[in-house]
Amino acid sequence: MIRFRLKELLAEKGFQENRRVTLDEVSQETGIHRTTLSKIANQRGYNTGTESIDRLCAYFDCKVEDIIEYVPISDTPKSAD
Template sequence: MIRFRLKELMADKGFREGRRITMDEVSRETGIHRTTLSKIANQIGYVTNTNILDQLCTYFDVPIGEVAEHLPTPTDQSDSSE
């Protein structure tokens, strides 16, 4: 599963700059619709495209590995009981 780290990136940038970073600001600065940003931040399994990932990398000045991370897919509990 791919997990997006948008909330963490916003918190880190806000800490470095000594201010609060909002979804509205990220939307305005990147051109990514606020609804899309909200889905990236909150919806498990949300699928986005490489242009959006590129815009986030540019805005936060980080490599792709900082924007998204791969997590092992949880295994079904019933499989482990056999």
């Protein structure tokens, strides 16, 4: 499964700049809709296009592997039924 590290990147950027970085700010700077960013950050298994990943890389000045990572299905927590 692909996991997005958007929350971690927001926290790192906020820490480096000593301020809170919001999804609204990222949306305004990247042109990615706020709802899409929320889904990337919060929805397990969300699928987004390479254009969004490219814009996030430019915004955070990072590599693709800093935004997304592969997590084997066996390593993902089981949901409570």
